[in-house]
Amino acid sequence: MPEAAGHGFVSDASFEIPQYIPKSAWLGHGPFAFWLVENLKPSTFVELGTHYGYSYFCFCQQVLKRGLPTQCAAVDLWMGDEHAGFYGEDVFNTVKKINEQNYSGFSRLIRSTFAGAVSNFEDGSIDLLHVDGRHRYEDVKEDFETWRPKLSDRAVVLFHDTQVKAGDFGVFRYWSEIAKGNPSFEFMHQYGLGVLGVGKKLPAPLKALFDAPAQTANAIRASYERLGLALAGKRMSRVEACPCGSGKRFKHCHGQFMTALPA
Numbered sequence: 001m002p003e004a005a006g007h008g009f010v011s012d013a014s015f016e017i018p019q020y021i022p023k024s025a026w027l028g029h030g031p032f033a034f035w036l037v038e039n040l041k042p043s044t045f046v047e048l049g050t051h052y053g054y055s056y057f058c059f060c061q062q063v064l065k066r067g068l069p070t071q072c073a074a075v076d077l078w079m080g081d082e083h084a085g086f087y088g089e090d091v092f093n094t095v096k097k098i099n100e101q102n103y104s105g106f107s108r109l110i111r112s113t114f115a116g117a118v119s120n121f122e123d124g125s126i127d128l129l130h131v132d133g134r135h136r137y138e139d140v141k142e143d144f145e146t147w148r149p150k151l152s153d154r155a156v157v158l159f160h161d162t163q164v165k166a167g168d169f170g171v172f173r174y175w176s177e178i179a180k181g182n183p184s185f186e187f188m189h190q191y192g193l194g195v196l197g198v199g200k201k202l203p204a205p206l207k208a209l210f211d212a213p214a215q216t217a218n219a220i221r222a223s224y225e226r227l228g229l230a231l232a233g234k235r236m237s238r239v240e241a242c243p244c245g246s247g248k249r250f251k252h253c254h255g256q257f258m259t260a261l262p263a
Contacts (some may be wrong), residue, residue: 007068009033009035009205009208009220009223011035011038013035014035014223014227016031018058018231022053024055025190027054027228027232028190028224028225028232029122029160029190029193030055030231032060032193033055033058035196037059037062037070037129038066040154040206041066041070041203042068042070042126042127043070044121044125045059045063045071045128045129046075046121046130046147047059047129047132048114048130048132049132050109051076052091052095053098055160057103059072059128064102066251069106070106072103073107073108073110073121074107075114075117076111078092078095078206092111093256096109101185114133114147118131118150119146121150124151124153126150127152127156127220128155128158129150129151130158130160131158132158135169135171136168136169137171138158140170151198154203156198157198158193159175160194162175162191162192164191171192175192175194182197183211184197184210187224187225189224189225190225195209
């Protein structure tokens with residue numbers, strides 16, 4: 001397999017299949033989540049806003065596969081909100097069952113407000129933070145600023161819905177502010193995903209991602225958008241004809257879905 005035409009921004013991990021695929025607005029970012037865990041190897045990962053758990057369990061799946069010593073935590077009230085919609089106890093029960101069956105050795109569910117859970121973590125301890133709670137400008141700003149002291153000197157922070165500009169969604173505004181002057185990268189597909197480098201000791205693959213020239217950055221976005229679309233089933237007809245089994249079809253079709261990156 002070519003190393004993404006000499007860059008390594010897309011790897012074998014990017015083509016893995018999530019074991020758990022519920023309905024999710026985050027679905028198309030699963031391939032990047034796998035790559036990120038592979039290259040960041042976080043000591044502690046925290047997700048703020050988990051809902052059905054698709055994104056959270058993508059990270060956990062990769063931690064388990066690679067045998068990393070990562071400690072994972074999902075923080076949510078599991079009640080819903082005006083943006084995700086409100087829901088019953090069945091959602092938490094589903095997430096709890098999956099966690100207990102597969103990831104309980106290193107993953108914990110913290111049923112709390114985001115502010116109420118922050119004291120569970122030491123300052124400077126979190127290498128990867130995913131912010132995906134309420135999406136008003138003041139909400140996402142409060143979430144990030146509340147948790148910022150907990151971030152390590154090699155931390156990466158993800159912000160979902162950076163491309164949503166409808167209603168009272170304000171993530172895009174906060175992202176435009178915080179991305180200025182900081183190492184950052186943004187995916188435009190699947191409602192947008194902002195990737196922010198906070199620490200000064202970021203791993204080389206993350207530094208390279210943040211420093212990618214425009215042509216390379218666009219190719220990275222195109223590659224992950226195509227992988228995300230395939231995962232969502234919107235282009236699955238291109239791989240269903242392959243002779244491989246479903247668990248191998250992304251790798252078998254690597255050449256079909258890879259957008260060649262400039263050398």
